[in-house]
Structure formats: C-alpha cells, structure tokens
Amino acid sequence: MRGRCFVIAVLVCWFMANPSAAQAGKATRGTSPKVIEIKAGPFITGSSEREREAAYRLDEKAYGHARTRERRWYAGEGTPKTISLDRFEITETLITNDVYSAFVRIAGHRAPTVTAKEWQGYRLVHPFSRAKRHIWQGGRPPKGRGEHPVVLVSYRDAKAFADWLSSVTSHTWRLPTEAEWTKAARGTDGRWFPWGNAYDASRLNSHDNGPFDTMPVGSFKTGASPFGLLDAAGQVFEWTSTAAGPNRHIVKGGSWDDKGCGVCRPAARHGRPDHLKHILIGFRLVRE
Numbered sequence: 001m002r003g004r005c006f007v008i009a010v011l012v013c014w015f016m017a018n019p020s021a022a023q024a025g026k027a028t029r030g031t032s033p034k035v036i037e038i039k040a041g042p043f044i045t046g047s048s049e050r051e052r053e054a055a056y057r058l059d060e061k062a063y064g065h066a067r068t069r070e071r072r073w074y075a076g077e078g079t080p081k082t083i084s085l086d087r088f089e090i091t092e093t094l095i096t097n098d099v100y101s102a103f104v105r106i107a108g109h110r111a112p113t114v115t116a117k118e119w120q121g122y123r124l125v126h127p128f129s130r131a132k133r134h135i136w137q138g139g140r141p142p143k144g145r146g147e148h149p150v151v152l153v154s155y156r157d158a159k160a161f162a163d164w165l166s167s168v169t170s171h172t173w174r175l176p177t178e179a180e181w182t183k184a185a186r187g188t189d190g191r192w193f194p195w196g197n198a199y200d201a202s203r204l205n206s207h208d209n210g211p212f213d214t215m216p217v218g219s220f221k222t223g224a225s226p227f228g229l230l231d232a233a234g235q236v237f238e239w240t241s242t243a244a245g246p247n248r249h250i251v252k253g254g255s256w257d258d259k260g261c262g263v264c265r266p267a268a269r270h271g272r273p274d275h276l277k278h279i280l281i282g283f284r285l286v287r288e
Contacts, residue, residue, distance in 0.1 A: 033099065035089040035287050036184070036228045043085070043183040044190030046078035047267035051192050055262030058199055062208065062260035077267045080190055083179065090176055090184045091284040093217035093230050094149035094238065097141035100161065104139055107164050111136035112152035114277045122276060126257075133213070134279050147216040149236050149282035155249050155274040158239045158283040165285070172288040178242035178250045178269065180286060185233070185253070186266035187226030193265060194225035194232045204234030207259035214256060225266075233264040236282040237272075244271025255280040 047055075056069040068074070097112075104111045113135045119128045133142060134151050141150075153161075162173040176184070185194055193199060201208035203223035205215045218230045225232050237251040244250045248271040254264030257280055262268065272281065 033095075033285075034092045036092050038085070038088050038090060038180070038184050038227055040087040041084060041188065042082045043186065043188040044080050044082055045179060045182055045267070046080045047074065047192075047265070048080055051265070051267065052077065054192070055260075055265060055268070059260040059262045068260075068262060073270070074262060074268060077269060085179060085183055088176075088180055089287045090180065090229065091287070092228060094235065094282045094284050095158075095161070096147050096217055097136075097150045098146040100150040100153070101139075101141055101146075103161050103164055104136075106168075109157070109160060109164070111139050112150060112157075112277070114152055118277070122278070124278070126279060131279050145214070148214040149217055149231070151214065151236055151279050151282050152277045153239075153282065154277050155239050155272075157277070159241075161283075162285050173285045174288070175239055175241040175283060176286045178240045178252065181238065181240050181252050182266050184227055184229045185225050189226075191226075192267070194229065195223055199261060199264075201259075201261070204254075204261070204264060205231070205256050206234040206254065206261045206264060207257055208261065210234070210256050212256060232266060234258070234261065236280055237278075239281060239283040247274045248272060249274060251281055 052074045055074055056066070059068045060066050100112070103109050114131055116128045119131055131152070134145075136142065141148075158175060162175060165173045187194075191197055193203075195203055202220075204210075204220055214236060217235070220231065220234075223233060224230055232253055234254050234256060236253070236255050238253050240250045240252060242250045250269050251272050252266065252269060254261055254268070258264055272278070
C-alpha cells in the first residue's frame with residue numbers, strides 16, 4: 001500500500017506540471033515516500049579486528065569453508081574512527097517496484113530487465129533462470145512483487161530515478177553516500193549489525209531463514225536500526241554514491257543470497273560496475 005500511495009503522489013506532481021492532465025489529477029491524493037531523520041553529529045565508522053574475525057567465523061560456520069577469509073573480503077573496511085555528518089533524511093525502506101513503476105510509465109525510462117546475453121556477460125553465480133522472475137513485462141513489475149525492492153537497476157538507473165523524482169517533487173533526491181548509509185544503518189555506537197553485535201537470522205531476509213528471494217520491504221521490524229531504517233541488513237545490496245574506482249560504486253547491506261552473515265554488517269563494503277543490473281542490488285534515497 002505504501003508504494004502505491006507514493007505512485008499516486010508522483011502522479012499528482014506530474015499532473016500539476018502538465019495542465020492537459022490537471023483535471024484528471026484533481027481527484028488524486030497520496031503521500032510521499034516515508035523518510036526518517038538522521039540527526040547531525042558523530043558516529044563510528046569502520047570495523048575492529050574483533051568484528052572482522054567474528055564475521056569470518058559466521059561465514060565459515062554457515063558455508064563450511066573459509067573463502068571470505070582467504071579472499072580478505074572484510075580487510076578494506078578501515079579501522080574504527082569517529083566522523084561527523086550533517087543532518088539528512090533517508091527513505092525508511094528500499095525503493096519498491098510499485099514506486100519505480102511511476103518512473104517507467106511517466107518518464108518512459110526502461111523497465112528493469114536483462115537479456116540472457118547480458119546476464120551471462122556479468123559472470124555471476126546465479127543462472128539466468130533465476131533472474132527471470134525479476135524481469136518486468138510490458139512495462140509492469142512481476143505479479144505479486146509490487147512491494148518488493150526494485151532490482152535489475154544499474155547505478156545509472158538509480159541515479160536517473162533520483163534525478164527524475166527531484167524534477168517532479170518539491171525536494172531534491174539523491175543516492176546516499178557510503179557514510180550516510182552506514183550511519184543510518186548502524187546508528188552512532190559502532191554496532192556490528194543494525195540491532196546490535198549478535199547475529200540474529202530472524203531479523204533479516206537472508207539465505208539462513210529466508211525464501212532465497214526478495215520479500216516485501218519492511219517485513220523485519222525487529223531488524224530496524226537505532227534510527228528506524230529497515231532492511232539495512234539482507235534483502236538486497238544498495239547502491240551508494242561513493243565511488244569504488246572508475247565506473248564503479250560501493251554497494252552496502254548484504255542480500256537474500258547471503259548467509260552467515262558477515263557481509264550483511266553495515267561496515268562491510270564492496271564495489272560493483274555502474275552498468276551492472278543485478279537481482280541482488282536495489283537502492284534507497286536521501287531527501288534534501
């Protein structure tokens with residue numbers, strides 16, 4: 001329902017900008033996507049050696065091998081340090097298929113899709129058959145997935161959506177920086193997960209207990225961060241505006257594919273190519 005209400009709100013803005021459709025828009029009512037306030041001030045970023053060791057052990061127990069340790073997945077998180085950010089607002093949940101559909105219909109942006117050739121070119125472990133359930137048909141989201149996070153969106157798609165949303169509303173929207181995302185997901189005290197230091201598979205959509213698929217956003221209220229951010233661990237990774245090299249950006253949060261779940265910690269980070277359209281990556285936005 002939340003996603004559908006937001007679509008209505010976006011349509012209102014569009015009708016206001018297009019007088020020929022104004023009469024039809026008079027009867028339309030709705031609300032903006034829900035945002036939460038992240039107050040100005042300091043927070044702890046990075047991770048301690050103790051946290052990283054605990055993450056590797058979680059992975060080893062879940063997978064039965066030490067691949068993340070051997071490949072030093074968490075070595076680039078940086079040592080703990082306190083930094084300060086200005087106040088900002090961030091969407092409580094990931095952007096959903098229902099919300100994104102207004103962008104596709106009104107702006108004419110391409111619907112989330114991927115061809116078998118593109119998918120094979122990514123060299124991912126997931127077969128193309130698994131991507132098919134997320135592909136839009138006729139400009140519409142897959143049936144029953146309206147409240148699921150939109151996926152198969154590249155960094156450029158996510159940025160284009162934010163730019164378009166800024167043009168049809170009274171606010172400026174953008175992707176969060178890695179620091180903003182981390183503070184919203186972690187709180188100020190350097191905790192290992194949004195809810196505390198102990199991993200709890202009942203608090204997120206991961207491969208430990210989940211359906212090995214996306215789920216409606218906000219399904220895990222007990223997994224909220226101290227600020228109230230939902231789905232910051234598991235569900236899908238999220239694009240940020242922080243570069244990870246030429247034509248690459250940092251993604252955060254872990255996914256439904258992960259178990260363990262060392263990579264689901266807010267401190268965890270890795271880069272992905274901007275052109276990648278993955279079934280494990282979505283996004284949320286900051287409102288200015």
